[in-house]
Amino acid sequence: MPNPLDLARDAATLTADLCDRPSVSLQEGELADAIEDALRPLAHLDVVRLGNTIVARTNLDRPERVVLAGHIDTVPLTVDPPNLPTVREPSGQGEILRGRGTVDMKGGVAVMLRLAYAVPAPTRDLTFVFYEAEEIDSIYNGLGLIERERPELITDADFAVLLEPTDGAIEGGCKGTLRAEITTKGIAAHSARPWKGHNAIHDAAPILTRLADYRAEVKEVDGLEYPEALNAVLISGGTATNVIPDRCVVTVNYRYAPSVSEDEAAAHVRSVFDGFEIDIVDNAGGARPGLNRPAAQAFIAALGVPVTAKQGWTDVARFSAMGVPAVNFGPGDPNLAHMDDERCPVAQYGACEEAMIRWLR
Amino acid sequence: MPNPLDLARDAATLTADLCDRPSVSLQEGELADAIEDALRPLAHLDVVRLGNTIVARTNLDRPERVVLAGHIDTVPLTVDPPNLPTVREPSGQGEILRGRGTVDMKGGVAVMLRLAYAVPAPTRDLTFVFYEAEEIDSIYNGLGLIERERPELITDADFAVLLEPTDGAIEGGCKGTLRAEITTKGIAAHSARPWKGHNAIHDAAPILTRLADYRAEVKEVDGLEYPEALNAVLISGGTATNVIPDRCVVTVNYRYAPSVSEDEAAAHVRSVFDGFEIDIVDNAGGARPGLNRPAAQAFIAALGVPVTAKQGWTDVARFSAMGVPAVNFGPGDPNLAHMDDERCPVAQYGACEEAMIRWLR
Known part of the structure; x- marks a missing residue:
């Protein structure tokens, strides 16, 4: 040994x-x-x-x-x-x-x-x-x-x-954590002729604006304070510097108080990004x-x-x-x-x- | 042969x-x-x-x-x-x-x-x-x-x-083409404690909003019409799904009429993204x-x-x-x-x- x-x-x-x-x-x-x-x-x-x-x-x-x-x-x-x-x-x-x-x-x-x-x-x-x-x-x-x-x-x-x-x-x-991907879809085209396509990155502007404007709550549970948080953690879009991007994905992470259920957390994120395509990729309650x-x-x-x-x-x-x-x-x-x-x-x-x-x- | x-x-x-x-x-x-x-x-x-x-x-x-x-x-x-x-x-x-x-x-x-x-x-x-x-x-x-x-x-x-x-x-x-990288910088932190950092992706919201709101001009040169264009072609930010992102880069492509000089094109892009860190990485006049x-x-x-x-x-x-x-x-x-x-x-x-x-x- x-x-x-x-x-x-x-x-x-x-x-x-x-x-x-x-x-x-x-x-x-x-x-x-x-x-x-x-x-x-x-x-x-x-x-x-x-x-x-x-x-x-x-x-x-x-x-x-x-x-x-x-x-x-x-x-x-x-x-x-x-x-x-x-x-x-x-x-x-x-x-x-x-x-x-x-x-x-x-x-x-x-x-x-x-x-x-x-x-x-x-x-x-x-x-x-x-x-x-x-x-x-x-x-x-x-x-x-x-x-x-x-x-x-x-x-x-x-x-x-x-x-x-x-x-x-x-x-x-501990707080719960949810990860979601919010995707915008456009139409690829040559960047010299953008009117033949549709820019998916430009379409992500309101997603980032909603995140920048978001004011997270602080929730009290069993006498302890849990400040929530909603953040973009990744963003990715585009394929080449001369192509109008046909896709942009913003990955957000929602950290939520243990008084919030996984389903409530998912519903909250869906309401914040109402109108967008949202895929909840991970959700673990607190x-x-x-x-x-x-x-x-x-x-x-x-x-x-x-x-x-x-x-x-x-x-x-x-x-x-x-x-x-x-x-x-x-x-x-x-x-x-x-x-x-x-x-x-x-x-x-x-x-x-x-x-x-x-x-x- | x-x-x-x-x-x-x-x-x-x-x-x-x-x-x-x-x-x-x-x-x-x-x-x-x-x-x-x-x-x-x-x-x-x-x-x-x-x-x-x-x-x-x-x-x-x-x-x-x-x-x-x-x-x-x-x-x-x-x-x-x-x-x-x-x-x-x-x-x-x-x-x-x-x-x-x-x-x-x-x-x-x-x-x-x-x-x-x-x-x-x-x-x-x-x-x-x-x-x-x-x-x-x-x-x-x-x-x-x-x-x-x-x-x-x-x-x-x-x-x-x-x-x-x-x-x-x-x-x-032909039109000229300019490529620029617009960078926001934040401070990395754990995404459960975002108040210890600063989110660089959220800071990119006004960049995308200015792009979405941009109305390009159509310029006539020697009797031909050249519609200009300003587009995000790439966006990238973040390092992991549990980290507040400390950097976001939006790559934009400006296609400009041949009556516009390379210097005028660069000045125009700088004015559109006034207040942001801009790096002109490529600029070829028309x-x-x-x-x-x-x-x-x-x-x-x-x-x-x-x-x-x-x-x-x-x-x-x-x-x-x-x-x-x-x-x-x-x-x-x-x-x-x-x-x-x-x-x-x-x-x-x-x-x-x-x-x-x-x-x-």
Whole structure:
């Protein structure tokens, strides 16, 4: 067994070790092996492996069960300059750890491994989920794999914490996200004789004007504020510089409050772009924060950290869909996720672990 | 010498033969060889070769010299269905020849070869120019090659006829063409938190609105009408569906009357898009028709075909810049140039040849 994971080390050192075992999506095998090998010897855990997704459960007959979940894959590495191996270095905000995965989300995975190792008798029964392929097309997602093959491993929980980066705050729920393509169609012609055709790019003018004029709402859900957003994210039209374009496609992204259903979101986008050809290509509803539940209230009280609304879509929506309310809480600034110089203050890893221990011991 | 060109055949048969010798831009070598080999034996012609461009001149001490010019390259072939070899078939408008080059412009080249062969004692001295690489970046253009290395081969002419397709009419002069990129710049951010960025695609709304609202002028020059045009031809913005776009580029094409200078055209586009970042990436002035010149008047009188304004930019502007007024006259509908099913009524090739003979015999 080459280079086993030593879970006795502090969370920051463990994070660096996890990052230095590259595990870009669909290449998580070696890291999954190391996690499985580190957990199997722990007598208080039952370990199940599905693909490269590892589930470890305590069975202490506690009155409540909570899921702690984190994905073990990262987005691709950079080559020049390389963003692995990690570098630990001083900075204006104290010592930092720099490298791929330091934010999204090897630090959260390290905290989960530390808790599995150091808290053998938690106050709640725990289900640890280390899952594969979160950063790519959802058909590969390890949570989806569990949902299809062993849903009972998750659905018996009362609450879930997803250890995605939240910069040390609790981020409740998540917004939904809808992607639509709005297409204008014209008639191609030589650009010296445009009267023989019809310009599809010119026809997109009112689409962009409606977007520029759009004023998004801020919606309050379970006491948290979710600012919505409607944006063009891509535009593409035309085939050559001497041809009147016969097609223009504006791709818009609508981020909507968790109080809005997927159908309501689609209807809203259709009404904003009334009169245009609209194709909804992706639509994933959000998750209400569920902060009124006793399990969530206890979590918030124990941790004593700020509580805000999650802006981006995360797998908390997947837990929500399985009937398990979920929050996000983990080390790292989410604005630095996927950046080439991803980095996190070293102190955040230990602080996150300590906050979780306040709740579980 | 494999498969020589037989110039004794009728213009349509010769056109089919020329088309069936593929000569996509920068691959004109074999066709240039065949043309050179066919012209060298003709005692009344002096033949000069520069690269894959062939110039053949009579020297009969006529009071007037005219250039007959045509490019020997085509745009790329299609594969499925293939548009070569040519097919001769019946149609509603009489027999047609279908295939790459039948319009742009192997028919004009065939007529030139027929005249070189069948009219050894023309009423004007003739300079035939069979040139390479008209369909691609102008640095490769065979006329430009002559202009740089042997300009005297052209500048001693009083008039030029470019045998580009005009559907059998005389098309005088050509419009100028300007291409500009108008860029908006924003700030990238996650599309769930757009307030941390600035949307460059939304900023392009007034660019498209100004284009949609633009009313182009029709300008009269030397008795011909040139309708101007200003169009978006390409638009591109955004990098991913979850990122607020930090850049959007609208490429516009301004087609302007030959009475407008290149500088005036650039100033006009800058004024239409006042307030935006504009990069003029290409600007080629048009050519006045020059129909008031005696040589042009004689040509029009001899041919007895309709006279109209050329809408697209052609190499007549290159002749104009060298001090030689020029018109377009050739077989084929210019609207079918570059189309996959390029095709021309067989009768047009012979009719074009006969019209030219009315002028030259």
